[in-house]
Amino acid sequence: MRSVVGIDQGNLQEPNGCMMFAGPADHYDRFMGRYTPSLAVAFTDAVGVTAGRRVCDVGCGPGGLTRELVSRVGPANVAAIDPAPQFVLACRERNPGADVREGVAEELPWPTGTFDITLSSLVIGFMTDPERGVHEMRRVTRPGGIVAACMWDISHGGMTMLRLFWTAVRRVEPTAAGEARLAGTSEGDIADRFRRAGLTDVVDGSVRAEAPYTDFDDFWTPFAFGVGPSGQALLSLSDEQKDRVRETCRDALPAGSFTLDARAWYARGTAPAV
């Protein structure tokens, strides 16, 4: 089912970018982070992260992808960066020995050509300036190295959790535009951005992730934490509207435990010689 719905129309307020990821790491873990273990494996497999590489995780959050990178190349070969200080602390604690810094993709603090592979998982859509962020990812990657990014499939509704949520929101706010406006959420968009940034041999596709839920409350409760556009959108609704969204979601899900799948678009490209 196609699910292009929104947060910037109707009564829903535009989420404040700073607020979207201002909550504690464990809130992120229970909301989106539960997809990270499977997404990180699928994404790093698709990119081809193997032992001996020096890698950088841009927009690392609490460190789910960072952990997978550490397991593949060792902590001394891993750098990571995120603007949210509480995520930086969590990522450092969870990945001892990795070089974890506070900062943004648009101004990466590493010298030109530092890394063999520079990755970004579920971040390009949240960058203030995605063009500059991709340019910086290219800059810190050595000539011949790999730049890669992924974002959830919003345009084709392949991220089940978000599709269910936004479909329910449309019942109370039919004009809502959803997360489709975010960079990287439609097929081919990341690859187009990479080509415009001068990356060569660009390859794109999709990767699959999944997350288990013990019951409906396990699915619903984390939305109220206000994480990301969907969590912020929920906070914008009246109590009556929230109840209607919750019950629409409940009707769409099985009783008891369940697992939801999720598709992300990804692209990888090669940094050219300068």
Ligand SMILES: C[S@@+](CC[C@H](N)C(=O)[O-])C[C@H]1O[C@@H](n2cnc3c(N)ncnc32)[C@H](O)[C@@H]1O
């Ligand atoms: C959806 S989370 C993804 C976190 C992690 N990469 C993952 O896969 O779980 C988006 C992350 O992007 C970070 N972020 C937002 N703006 C950013 C920017 N301009 N540069 C780098 N990271 C940014 C947020 O702080 C947040 O941690």
